[in-house]
Amino acid sequence: MLSLPRSPVFRLLILLIAAVIVLTISLHKETLYDRNYWDFSQQQQQQNQQQQQQEQNHAKLPAEGSRERVPLITFRIPISLGLFDGQVPENLHLTHDVAIPHNIPPWTKADTEMLGTSIGHTLEAELLRRDYGPNENLAGRPGRINFARLARAERIYKALWNHVYPLYQSLSGPDHMREKQLFEMAKNKSEVDFFLRLERRLYPWVLHHRSTSFSLHGTFKGKGFVFCAGNRQFEFLVTSIQALRSRLKSELPIQVFHMGENDLSSSRQKYLKDMTFGIEIVDVTQILDDSYIRLGGWSIKPFAMLASTFEEVMFIDADAYFLQDPAILFEDPGYLATGALFFFDRTLFPDQKGGSDWIKSFLPIMSSFPPTSRLFNYLTMHEQESGVVLINKKTRFPGLISICKMNDKWERDLYSYRVFYGDKETFWIGFEMVQEPYAFMRNYAGAIGELRPDNAQSVCGALLHQDHQGNPLWWNGGLYRNKNAGVTRNLDFGYWMSGGGQQQHRERYTRNKEAMIEVLTDLELHSSNDLTLEPRDPEWDFNESCLAGGQVHTLTQREKDLANGYIGIDKIAREDGSKMDRGETPDPTQHDWDTAAV
Structure with missing residues (x-):
């Protein structure tokens, strides 16, 4: 049988060699992970360069009804299907920023046993301590609320909820009977009792005419x-x-x-x-x-x-x-x-x-x-x-x-x-x-509305949001030119501009040197000057509610008809609202909502 020499120096040398091997493997895995995270594609870089050239050459408004795809970001979010339930498409990173959470471990028998220990009793006492009652006034006393403790309590509540809910579902009868059975179960199951008390401590408002959140x-x-x-x-x-x-x-x-x-x-x-x-x-x-x-x-x-x-x-x-x-x-x-x-x-x-x-x-x-x-x-x-x-x-x-x-x-x-x-x-x-x-x-939120009179490359109006394919989807802020500034003139909807989304990542490079070095190493580049960066995001004039610096798009005729048609509906709504203020009772069925015009 082959045996190692007993020399302490030799044993130490063997341990050092093993540690180097483990570290090398770890670094190799980390490199693979980083390469997946910052997955630049040459094709996408070429698209970005073309987009930059288009914006530099853009000196006139787009043609009526034109629709150019908003450039997508080239960065990839590390997605692991084992982190949460749900199928994540491989290319989802191109259209969405996905929050990949840390798993909160499921509640186990060992967790239940821990509740019976001195540490468990201390934990329960901490997490079940009520911050305030329904009639208390905490004005000037913010110290009564501890968000760190609240976060701990809510994460434990989540683990317990996922553990107790199947028990609740296994019970028979209508909800009020199952809730009654669950409270009986709590007499013998400490984790069920802990869950019921923790829910009442955290979310007492959900227990209105019910005993648990399960019935809701x-x-x-x-x-x-x-x-x-x-x-x-x-x-x-x-x-x-x-x-x-x-x-x-x-x-x-x-x-x-x-x-x-x-x-x-x-x-x-x-x-x-x-x-x-x-x-x-x-x-x-x-x-x-x-x-x-x-x-x-x-x-x-x-x-x-x-x-x-x-x-x-x-x-x-x-x-x-x-x-x-x-x-x-x-x-x-x-x-x-x-x-x-x-x-x-x-x-x-x-x-x-x-x-x-x-x-x-x-x-x-x-x-x-x-x-x-x-x-x-x-x-x-x-x-x-x-x-x-x-x-x-x-x-x-x-x-x-x-x-x-x-x-x-x-x-x-x-x-x-x-x-x-x-x-x-x-x-x-x-x-x-x-x-x-x-x-x-x-x-990021863009703009929808009309062109700025003194700047034909600036779109003024409401906050526009796009679908995952880059098309205008919805806007927030109503139908006025700038309600926050008291400009209640109705918008003339004709144009839109994307709020972009690329600047977020470029700024990470310039502000975070470690991130910059990591990216350059991963891409085998020598200088940040060699990076192909996306176009700058448009910038907002907040007081004027105008967005400038991006490509101006023209709404399609259907989109124009929809947006401007809503102004006709709004006119009816305001007239009927005024009648109600005067004590009248207008009948909404008398209106032709389908064809209401300004």
């Missing part, structure tokens, strides 16, 4: 659109819904949520139900306990999505309008792969560190998305536009309920809405809290 989850079915509106948004809502029904012929059911009759009057509710088919009006406070949430303004949006009966839900702002049937988004490859689809906001107000620093303070574990985001690289203050949001509630329930938590009364007042502008960032950050996958459509 069991009501979800089908697909549909969700809107939120009070009396002040009524005219916008009428126009948006009639745009879907009378012009785009969209037939999916619609649920309109409000916060009680003082929010949306009974006469306006009746008008909405009478004006077209498939509309249900819902008071969200009858579904969820508002004594905790104390809803107001933007915060109703995720709670309406949660309270809706749709399994696959698309939230649409009251002043958002489509150029295609929004139902196509339920077939979007990013949505199908992850169960959640978001849209980027404009690139505005760079060098703001407050948002990313706050997120890093309570989320040591993040998906693949934040490090490469504009927000984390200080390129913009806003990452997400929440005018349209899609979530599959069957598969991404822990993510949605986490979003709602960020919009709870004191969480939003003391943190979320102070750090960010309203609800927008709470969607993707809520998913980060519990490590759920999501996809962003890879085009």
